[in-house]
Amino acid sequence: MFNFAPGLSQRLGARLGAVALGLSLTAGMSAGIVAPAFADSQLLNVSYDPTRELYKDFNAAFAKYWKTQGGEDVTIRQSHGGSGAQARSVIDGLEADVVTLALESDINAIEKSGKIKAGWRDRLPNHASPYTSTIVFLVRKGNPKGIKNWGDLVKGDVSIVTPNPKTSGGARWNYLAAWAWANEEYKGDQAKIKAYVGELYKRAPVLDTGARGSTVTFAQRQIGDVLLAWENEAYLAGAEFGKDAFEIVVPPISILAEPPVAVVDATVDSKGTRKQAEAYLQYLYSDEGQNIAAKHFYRPSKPDVVKPELLKALPNIKLVTIDDPIFGGWKKAQPEHFGDGGVFDQIYKPGK
Amino acid sequence: MIHNATASPAKWRLKRPSIIPGFGLTLGFSLAYLSIIILIPVAGLLWRTAGLGWSGFFAVLTDRRTLDALYISFGTAFAAALVNVVFGTVVAWVLTRYNFPGRRLIDAIVDLPFALPTAVAGIALAALYAPNGWVGSLFMPFRIAFTPLGIVVALVFIGLPFVVRTVQPVMEELDREVEEAAATLGANRFQTISKVILPGLTPAILTGFALAFARGVGEYGSVIFIAGNIPYVSEIAPLLIVIRLEEFNYAGATAIATIMLIISFVMLFIINLIQAWNRRRYGNV
Numbered sequence: 230m231f232n233f234a235p236g237l238s239q240r241l242g243a244r245l246g247a248v249a250l251g252l253s254l255t256a257g258m259s260a261g262i263v264a265p266a267f268a269d270s271q272l273l274n275v276s277y278d279p280t281r282e283l284y285k286d287f288n289a290a291f292a293k294y295w296k297t298q299g300g301e302d303v304t305i306r307q308s309h310g311g312s313g314a315q316a317r318s319v320i321d322g323l324e325a326d327v328v329t330l331a332l333e334s335d336i337n338a339i340e341k342s343g344k345i346k347a348g349w350r351d352r353l354p355n356h357a358s359p360y361t362s363t364i365v366f367l368v369r370k371g372n373p374k375g376i377k378n379w380g381d382l383v384k385g386d387v388s389i390v391t392p393n394p395k396t397s398g399g400a401r402w403n404y405l406a407a408w409a410w411a412n413e414e415y416k417g418d419q420a421k422i423k424a425y426v427g428e429l430y431k432r433a434p435v436l437d438t439g440a441r442g443s444t445v446t447f448a449q450r451q452i453g454d455v456l457l458a459w460e461n462e463a464y465l466a467g468a469e470f471g472k473d474a475f476e477i478v479v480p481p482i483s484i485l486a487e488p489p490v491a492v493v494d495a496t497v498d499s500k501g502t503r504k505q506a507e508a509y510l511q512y513l514y515s516d517e518g519q520n521i522a523a524k525h526f527y528r529p530s531k532p533d534v535v536k537p538e539l540l541k542a543l544p545n546i547k548l549v550t551i552d553d554p555i556f557g558g559w560k561k562a563q564p565e566h567f568g569d570g571g572v573f574d575q576i577y578k579p580g581k
Numbered sequence: 582m583i584h585n586a587t588a589s590p591a592k593w594r595l596k597r598p599s600i601i602p603g604f605g606l607t608l609g610f611s612l613a614y615l616s617i618i619i620l621i622p623v624a625g626l627l628w629r630t631a632g633l634g635w636s637g638f639f640a641v642l643t644d645r646r647t648l649d650a651l652y653i654s655f656g657t658a659f660a661a662a663l664v665n666v667v668f669g670t671v672v673a674w675v676l677t678r679y680n681f682p683g684r685r686l687i688d689a690i691v692d693l694p695f696a697l698p699t700a701v702a703g704i705a706l707a708a709l710y711a712p713n714g715w716v717g718s719l720f721m722p723f724r725i726a727f728t729p730l731g732i733v734v735a736l737v738f739i740g741l742p743f744v745v746r747t748v749q750p751v752m753e754e755l756d757r758e759v760e761e762a763a764a765t766l767g768a769n770r771f772q773t774i775s776k777v778i779l780p781g782l783t784p785a786i787l788t789g790f791a792l793a794f795a796r797g798v799g800e801y802g803s804v805i806f807i808a809g810n811i812p813y814v815s816e817i818a819p820l821l822i823v824i825r826l827e828e829f830n831y832a833g834a835t836a837i838a839t840i841m842l843i844i845s846f847v848m849l850f851i852i853n854l855i856q857a858w859n860r861r862r863y864g865n866v
Contacts (some may be wrong), residue, residue: 393824435809
């Protein structure tokens, strides 16, 4: 009947969505190609869900800074979505100049596709994480269930709201934070740690696909006694749904979430925007960039340059990193815990 | 377009379908258009799946989690389509047979699920049927939202216009005289409905059922907000596809999609057979 080259149909079929998205975005950009040298430049920052407010502020600050450096007018476009889905869009052809995602493993996946050069983690300070965050508890007013630490989550009839680690970057940090506590509590006894984390997820009546969805489930639908959330998301929930309805409980131990950033080499080299893209990411580490991050309840990587009152909301606790031997870095932890048939899948195996 | 088809047997020759010219052009255009819009993406899907090989495909197919997700997706879509067949037909009946103030408005409201972004529908339904929602609180301690029942509710909402809009025009065409004739021949109302009206409506109802069902199977946006998404309990197959994509496992994702495609195709085929049988039995109403 029709004898199309199979490779062509594969490309067309599997990437139709990405191409359509890419087309709509590049249509605007390619218009600028024939313009003279001092034209305005455009950057596309492909980011994950909870950073909307942060980058809205930061983009305005960077554009102003770039002008003062004698640069041209620069506009930054934002794209937000689930971290994994955003990474896939970039792999499939969305022309991002920079990616600012929730997980190192998402950027590793883009690196595998060849669009980002190896060694990106060492090109910027602090493992290319300009800001960090951690996982805290959001509980109902007055903390009726007396939740202070990770062990309290599996006592009595406590029910827990957390997103699905399979579809949400934030949820993976939740899981790892619980694991880190259990590892200390049970002195590294694998069977006990797994039993604890398994019990935790058996108490989750809903697994939303993203962090925002879980916040809504907990705050608006009144499901569950405790929400495991990004620190900044917990503060936002207070601002969004009424400060008096909830309390934030910061456990004594949690995970150090390092949302990494990287320049997408393939895009900046073809568009000629490397200079701007690199400056943009560098500026996240500047005094202004760090203060904007702290204002949005991200933990600055250089706290000494941040106004002390902004740091008050971010108490010092013991933070375990993903590079700790118990996890062995994302390259090991991702398949082991969240891969197909990994530890998280085993939790839900029927008859366990 | 009379071409030299002496070599091919007569039954293979395209018979001239109509007196209207342009058959070759329009057929060519239709096939090309359908290829670009439907066949090439489907081919791409199968191509990606082929990367798994038979054994890999079979492993996905027999995985307990895939099976449970498929069972939930097809089961809830089937239940929702059945509900829609009954109540959609009733709605269509009321809209065509009676004139009352606000009929036009209600007629327009039926199309809302078509126009509403599915995520909006999902959020609204979850808010209503949650344990603290207006409807959900009435049913406590029996839960609707965040259980498979919640999925059915979402799919009923999504599928309603399909049934109403396919049955409505056929209903409008039904002759009142036929009913009157049935009455004069001594049929009671129930007999009239079951022996006179329904047989004429069956093809349209089946089409509506098939559309609502097919749409329900693939529905993602409205369902994830109300399902609960617990593996083996309320995890729908489209969510499992998204999960496989999150694992950067394209082949695994397309394998599940291919399985869904095959099952849907078989079901639509069976529904078509029923329609054909129905036509043979009752003639082309």
